[in-house]
Amino acid sequence: MTAAIEVSDLSKSYDGTRAVDGVSFTVAAGETFGVIGPNGAGKTTTVECLTGLRRPDSGTVRVLGLDPARERRALAQRIGVQLQESALPDRLKVAEAMRLFASFYAAPDDWRAVLDRWSLGSIAGRAYADLSGGQKQRLQLALALVGGPEVVVLDELTTGLDPLARRETWTLVGDLKASGTTAVLVSHFMDEAEELCDRVAVIVRGRVAALGSPRDLMARTGTGSLEQAYLALTGSARTGEGSR
Ligand SMILES: Nc1ncnc2c1ncn2[C@@H]1O[C@H](COP(=O)(O)OP(=O)(O)OP(=O)(O)O)[C@@H](O)[C@H]1O
Ligand SMILES: [Mg+2]
Numbered sequence: 001m002t003a004a005i006e007v008s009d010l011s012k013s014y015d016g017t018r019a020v021d022g023v024s025f026t027v028a029a030g031e032t033f034g035v036i037g038p039n040g041a042g043k044t045t046t047v048e049c050l051t052g053l054r055r056p057d058s059g060t061v062r063v064l065g066l067d068p069a070r071e072r073r074a075l076a077q078r079i080g081v082q083l084q085e086s087a088l089p090d091r092l093k094v095a096e097a098m099r100l101f102a103s104f105y106a107a108p109d110d111w112r113a114v115l116d117r118w119s120l121g122s123i124a125g126r127a128y129a130d131l132s133g134g135q136k137q138r139l140q141l142a143l144a145l146v147g148g149p150e151v152v153v154l155d156e157l158t159t160g161l162d163p164l165a166r167r168e169t170w171t172l173v174g175d176l177k178a179s180g181t182t183a184v185l186v187s188h189f190m191d192e193a194e195e196l197c198d199r200v201a202v203i204v205r206g207r208v209a210a211l212g213s214p215r216d217l218m219a220r221t222g223t224g225s226l227e228q229a230y231l232a233l234t235g236s237a238r239t240g241e242g243s244r
């Protein structure tokens with residue numbers, strides 16, 4: 001088993017708040033790996049360290065053998081990222097955004113085909129500001145994938161999508177998996193994580209509280225769904241201000 005991602009004892013604080021506190025995990029090449037946990041648990045901070053957008057305070061991160069903080073340019077050619085909060089210029093049109101992002105990669109996919117795959121072909125001429133929330137979200141996913149990345153990091157994969165778009169996204173993630181792409185998914189939807197992920201890390205207060213396949217976590221907690229397992233593992237854990 002080749003590791004696509006190795007995270008060892010990763011920590012990151014913001015102005016004295018420990019957002020990530022000694023997180024370790026390994027993601028195998030081709031694996032779909034979920035990161036779940038309460039609001040403020042440190043999920044986004046962790047995955048931002050995988051992409052080179054944030055520099056860890058301590059610990060080591062390797063993605064495809066590269067250090068994201070130091071080798072961000074080389075990694076950028078091989079990774080696709082959909083961030084939880086990312087906006088594009090209001091007046092940028094869908095097709096322009098796709099063309100722009102494709103231009104960042106040496107060997108991108110055909111951006112028109114990617115747009116069609118995400119049912120955005122018919123609104124290719126529309127400005128970003130005029131898209132619905134779900135259309136923006138789908139565009140972000142299309143932008144993350146246009147480079148034909150070996151690793152994708154998708155933060156809040158289907159937040160804001162309607163039920164059909166959510167299911168379609170699951171199918172597309174299944175296609176990614178079939179093509180051997182390694183995926184890290186952050187999600188608050190336990191049905192989604194259960195369906196899509198080979199393994200999940202449950203992050204609570206900046207630490208890995210549990211890690212295993214959805215089936216493992218259900219067995220460990222004596223529950224029948226990942227949602228129940230999650231509730232059993234996190235209890236009333238809240239990571240909001242003042243709780244640490
Ligand atoms: N740029 C920042 N400056 C200061 N504190 C931050 C910053 N980004 C995140 N934090 C804090 O770090 C902690 C972890 O935040 P993070 O965004 O990683 O959580 P999360 O697990 O992704 O939460 P959510 O499920 O709400 O997206 C929180 O306490 C948050 O308030
Ligand atoms: Mg987040």
